[in-house]
Amino acid sequence: MTAALVTRQSPNDLYELVEVELPVTDWVTVEQDRIDQFADATGDHQWIHVDPQRASAGPYGKPIAHGYLSLSLLGPLFASVLEIVGASMVVNYGLEKVRFPAPLPVDSKVRLASTIISATEVTGGVQIVVRATLEAEGGSKPICVADAVFRYFV
Numbered sequence: 001m002t003a004a005l006v007t008r009q010s011p012n013d014l015y016e017l018v019e020v021e022l023p024v025t026d027w028v029t030v031e032q033d034r035i036d037q038f039a040d041a042t043g044d045h046q047w048i049h050v051d052p053q054r055a056s057a058g059p060y061g062k063p064i065a066h067g068y069l070s071l072s073l074l075g076p077l078f079a080s081v082l083e084i085v086g087a088s089m090v091v092n093y094g095l096e097k098v099r100f101p102a103p104l105p106v107d108s109k110v111r112l113a114s115t116i117i118s119a120t121e122v123t124g125g126v127q128i129v130v131r132a133t134l135e136a137e138g139g140s141k142p143i144c145v146a147d148a149v150f151r152y153f154v
Helices: 011-017 032-042 052-056 067-072 074-079
Strands: 006-008 028-030 082-084 089-099 108-122 125-136 144-153
Touching: 006 011, 011 082, 011 108, 011 125, 011 144, 032 067, 067 074, 067 144, 074 082, 074 108, 074 125, 074 144
Parallel strands: 006 082
Antiparallel strands: 028 108, 089 144, 108 125, 125 144
């Protein structure tokens, strides 16, 4: 199943999406190779992420993804459910709140649920704040919850 794509023609159309729950994304599997590549890119090679043998005896029974790896999935997953055709560019402007309520074990499937909670005019475009919730298949708590700020420019 492929997630539905919400398409709008202009950044100004974002105002009509405030308080709208967007489609949930497709599932994405977070494998050890992705965790290892993230560790290499960031220099964070803590054993709980990159040493499957040692991590199997650790508190989670297997390696877990870095919290910031979980966070890095929000932008691409969000882009898979919202397209603004008339935007010349989209910028990750920042984060207002971020929490990691549960670890993300290796080989878990994750998906993103999101709601635009505000839209405001900025010079040259529209800024939105998205309540983004990354959840793991079968998990009782979200992996990551963040209020992500994006700017869509005309």
